[in-house]
Amino acid sequence: MQNSTIQAAPLLEAVELTKVYEDGVKALNNLNLVVREGEIYAMLGGNGAGKTTTINAFLDFIQPTSGKALINGIDANALPLEAKKHVAFVSENVQLYPNFTAMQNLDFFVRLGGKSHYERLDYERALHRVGLQSEAFDRKLKDFSKGMRQKCGIAIAILKDAPAILLDEPTSGLDPKAGKEFTRLVAELRDEGKAILMSTHDIFRAKEIADYVGILNNGELVAEKTKAELEGVNLEELYVEYMAGYMDEAPVSGSLSNNLS
Amino acid sequence: MFSLLLQKELKNIITSPKFTATFLVCSLLILISVFIGINEYENAVAQYQANQEIARQNIAEATSWGRVRNLLHREPNPVQIFVSGVHFDVGRLSNISDYNDVKLVRSPYSDETLFAIFRVIDFAFIVQIVLSLFAILFTYDAINGEREQGTLKLAFANSISRAKYLIAKFSGIWLGLIVPLLIPILLGMLMLIAFKVPLASTDWLSIISLVGLSVLYISLFIVIGILVSAITRSSSLSFLLLLVIWISGVLIVPRLGVMAAGQIVQVESVAQIEAKQEAFQKARWDDYSAELTEVWQEREAQMEGMSDEERTAYRDEMEWTWLEEDDASRKQVQSDIITNNRRLLEESQNRKKLQEQLAFNIARISPVASFQLAAMKLAGTDVGLKNRYETSMRLYKDDFSEYIQQKEAEEGGHGGFNISIDSEQGVQIDFGRNDQTLDTSEMPQYQSPELRLQDTVGAALFDFGFLGVCIVLGFGGSVLAFMRYDLR
Numbered sequence A: 001m002q003n004s005t006i007q008a009a010p011l012l013e014a015v016e017l018t019k020v021y022e023d024g025v026k027a028l029n030n031l032n033l034v035v036r037e038g039e040i041y042a043m044l045g046g047n048g049a050g051k052t053t054t055i056n057a058f059l060d061f062i063q064p065t066s067g068k069a070l071i072n073g074i075d076a077n078a079l080p081l082e083a084k085k086h087v088a089f090v091s092e093n094v095q096l097y098p099n100f101t102a103m104q105n106l107d108f109f110v111r112l113g114g115k116s117h118y119e120r121l122d123y124e125r126a127l128h129r130v131g132l133q134s135e136a137f138d139r140k141l142k143d144f145s146k147g148m149r150q151k152c153g154i155a156i157a158i159l160k161d162a163p164a165i166l167l168d169e170p171t172s173g174l175d176p177k178a179g180k181e182f183t184r185l186v187a188e189l190r191d192e193g194k195a196i197l198m199s200t201h202d203i204f205r206a207k208e209i210a211d212y213v214g215i216l217n218n219g220e221l222v223a224e225k226t227k228a229e230l231e232g233v234n235l236e237e238l239y240v241e242y243m244a245g246y247m248d249e250a251p252v253s254g255s256l257s258n259n260l261s
Numbered sequence B: 001m002f003s004l005l006l007q008k009e010l011k012n013i014i015t016s017p018k019f020t021a022t023f024l025v026c027s028l029l030i031l032i033s034v035f036i037g038i039n040e041y042e043n044a045v046a047q048y049q050a051n052q053e054i055a056r057q058n059i060a061e062a063t064s065w066g067r068v069r070n071l072l073h074r075e076p077n078p079v080q081i082f083v084s085g086v087h088f089d090v091g092r093l094s095n096i097s098d099y100n101d102v103k104l105v106r107s108p109y110s111d112e113t114l115f116a117i118f119r120v121i122d123f124a125f126i127v128q129i130v131l132s133l134f135a136i137l138f139t140y141d142a143i144n145g146e147r148e149q150g151t152l153k154l155a156f157a158n159s160i161s162r163a164k165y166l167i168a169k170f171s172g173i174w175l176g177l178i179v180p181l182l183i184p185i186l187l188g189m190l191m192l193i194a195f196k197v198p199l200a201s202t203d204w205l206s207i208i209s210l211v212g213l214s215v216l217y218i219s220l221f222i223v224i225g226i227l228v229s230a231i232t233r234s235s236s237l238s239f240l241l242l243l244v245i246w247i248s249g250v251l252i253v254p255r256l257g258v259m260a261a262g263q264i265v266q267v268e269s270v271a272q273i274e275a276k277q278e279a280f281q282k283a284r285w286d287d288y289s290a291e292l293t294e295v296w297q298e299r300e301a302q303m304e305g306m307s308d309e310e311r312t313a314y315r316d317e318m319e320w321t322w323l324e325e326d327d328a329s330r331k332q333v334q335s336d337i338i339t340n341n342r343r344l345l346e347e348s349q350n351r352k353k354l355q356e357q358l359a360f361n362i363a364r365i366s367p368v369a370s371f372q373l374a375a376m377k378l379a380g381t382d383v384g385l386k387n388r389y390e391t392s393m394r395l396y397k398d399d400f401s402e403y404i405q406q407k408e409a410e411e412g413g414h415g416g417f418n419i420s421i422d423s424e425q426g427v428q429i430d431f432g433r434n435d436q437t438l439d440t441s442e443m444p445q446y447q448s449p450e451l452r453l454q455d456t457v458g459a460a461l462f463d464f465g466f467l468g469v470c471i472v473l474g475f476g477g478s479v480l481a482f483m484r485y486d487l488r
Helices: A051-058 A080-086 A102-112 A120-129 A146-160 A176-191 A203-209 A235-248 A254-260 B002-014 B017-061 B113-118 B123-139 B144-148 B151-156 B162-194 B201-231 B235-264 B270-302 B308-363 B367-379 B384-411 B457-483
Strands: A010-020 A026-036 A040-045 A066-071 A087-090 A164-168 A195-200 A212-217 A220-226 B070-073 B093-096 B418-422 B426-430
Touching: A010 A051, A010 A164, A010 A195, A026 A040, A026 A051, A026 A066, A026 A195, A026 A212, A026 A220, A040 A051, A040 A176, A040 A203, A051 A066, A051 A164, A051 A195, A066 A080, A080 A087, A087 A146, A102 A120, A102 A146, A102 B002, A102 B151, A120 A146, A146 A176, A176 A195, A176 A203, A195 A203, A203 A235, A212 A235, A220 A235, B002 B162, B017 B070, B017 B123, B017 B162, B070 B384, B093 B384, B123 B162, B123 B201, B123 B235, B123 B367, B144 B151, B144 B201, B144 B235, B151 B162, B162 B201, B162 B457, B201 B235, B201 B367, B201 B457, B235 B308, B235 B367, B270 B308, B308 B367, B367 B457
Parallel strands: A040 A195, A040 A212, A087 A164, A164 A195
Antiparallel strands: A010 A026, A010 A066, A212 A220, B070 B093, B418 B426
C-alpha cells in the first residue's frame, strides 16, 4: 500500500479496526493504516468520521469491536501498559494543570511517561524548541493561551521521546503563526525518525507536511494518497470529491486500497 | 509512579486557592471552638464547685436530720470541650429527698435559651458539617474534572494502571486534607495542656479516638466524593449529586430516623408518667386512709363492752403495738409508691431504650449519624448521660435516706418539736436535739458515674467498624467505577 522500497517496521498500525458503539453507531469500519518510522500520516475527515476514534483505539481509551491497534507491534488493547511506552500523545486542546507552572506540568507528565532522568535544563531546551518564551516557563498554566498550552503539550511529547506520536487535531484553534510553528515542529520530529499519526481538518497543512493522507468518512478509509501522488493535485477538491461521492465509492480496505493509492 | 501521582495530587491540592481558604477556616474554627470550650468548661467547673459548697453549707446549717436535704450536681466532663453532645440539654442538678424522685433539672440551655437557638460550635460540629463539606469540595471533580480539563487523557496516554492512579488520587487528597487538619487539632490539644484542663488518661484516649473517628468520617466523604466523581461525566452534575447526598446524610436522614422511631415506638412523656405516678400515689393513700378507718373500727369493736377504765388500760397496753402497725402500714404505702414509681420509670426507660435503638439504627443509614453517636459516646455526652446520672443519684438517694433514717433513730429530730404534759414534770417542749449543728462526717458522699473505657471507646467500636466498612465499600465501588470509566 505504501511506496517505500525498503520499508521499516510499522510503528503504528491499524488492522481491520472496527468500533461499533452500544447504540449501534459504527465509528470505525475495518480500518487499515500503517505509519512507519520517519513518516507523518494525516487523517482527514469531517466530524464523526472516525479520526479521534482511531487515536482513542491506539491509546486504549476505547475497546475495538474487532481488529487491532498496534504500537510498535504491540496490541494496544491487549497490552496497553506495554504499548503506551512507545507512544506520545498531544490532544486537540491541551489543558494541563492550571495551578502548576509550565515547568511543573512538564516535569509531572514527562516523569509519568517514564522519563525521570531529565533536569531543568532539558525542560528549558524542550520549551525553547517549541517556541515558548523563557518568561513563561515558571508561570502558571491558567494564564496561558491555547497556543502556549499546545506548545507545552508538544514539549511533553518531545521529552517522552517515544518512537510514535499521536496528534489529535493539534492545530485546531491555533492562529496561523502558531499553526505554522507547530507544523514546523511536527516536521522536525518526523525528520528525527518519529512515526506520527495526526488527525486534522486542515487540508493545506496536511498536504504540506504529511507523507500519507488518508480520508475518512463514517469510519471508513475512503482514500489514501502519498505525498508524491498529491503533487500538483488540489487536495481540497479531492477531499470534497471523495466525501461527496463516497456513497458510490468502495471503501479503502485491504486490497481495495491499492486502487485508490 | 505511585509517589509521582501522589506528589502531583498533593501539590495540586496545596497550590489551589480553595486549600488555603479551607485550611484557614478549619484552623480558625477548631482553635476558637477549643478555646471557647475550655472557657465554658472552666466556668462549669467553677459553678459546679460553688454549688457543691452551697449544698455542703445547707447540710451543715440544718438543725435537724429531718430537715437535711442534699442537692446533687452533674459534674462537668473535660471531653465535652470537643463534643458537647447532650450536655447543654440535660439538667445540671437534682434534689435528693424522701419526698421527690431523682430528676435532673435546669439544663444549661434552659437557663440560657439564647444559646439553644443556634447551639454551640464544637469540634464534632466542625468535623460533621464543615469538614465533610470541604471533603466534598475537594473531591467532587476528582475524576470527571480531570476528564473535563483533558489531563486524564494525557495521563493515561502513558503506562499507568487505573487502580494505581485511583489509589494515588485518594491518598493524595486524603493526605492533603487530613495532615493540615491535624495541625489545628494538635494545637487544640496543646491548648488543653496550656490551660491545665484536668484530663485523665481515659479522657486523652477518648480525645485521640475522637480524632481517629474524625479521620475515618472525613475519609468516608473523600471516598464518596471520588465515587460520585467516577460515576458521572461532568463535575457540575457530581457537585449537585454530592450536595444532595450531603444534605440528606447530614441534615435529613438522622432526623428522619428519630422521627420514624418516635412514631413506631411510642414512649410516654415525663408528664404522663408523673401523672400516672401521682394517680397511683393518691389512690394508695386513699386506700390507706380507708384501711386505717377499718382498722380503728375493728379496734373499737374489740373494746366494746369494756368499762372506761378497762378501755384506758387496754389502749395503754396496745398503744405501742397499734402505732407500730399503723407505721408499718404507712411505710408499706410509701414503699408501694416508690416501687410503682420506679416500675413506671423502668418501663418507660426500657421503652425509651428500644426507641433510641431503633432511632439510631434508622439514622445509621447515614454514616453521619454513626459519627455523631460515636463522638458523643467517646466524650460521654451521649443520650445515656441523663440516665447514667439519674441512676447513680437514685442509688445514692437510697444510701442517703438510709443514713438519715439511721441518724434520726439514733439522735431523734424529725424536724419538728414535741410538747409533752406530764402531771409530775409539767409541760416539756423537746426539739429533739440539744445542739444546733449536725455531724455529717459519715454522710455518704456522691460520686459521679465513672466513665469506663467500655462505656466510651468500647461503645463506639460498632460505629468505628461501620464507618470503616462504608469506606471499604465506597472505595471498592470507586475502583470498579473507575475501571469502567470512559477516559475520553
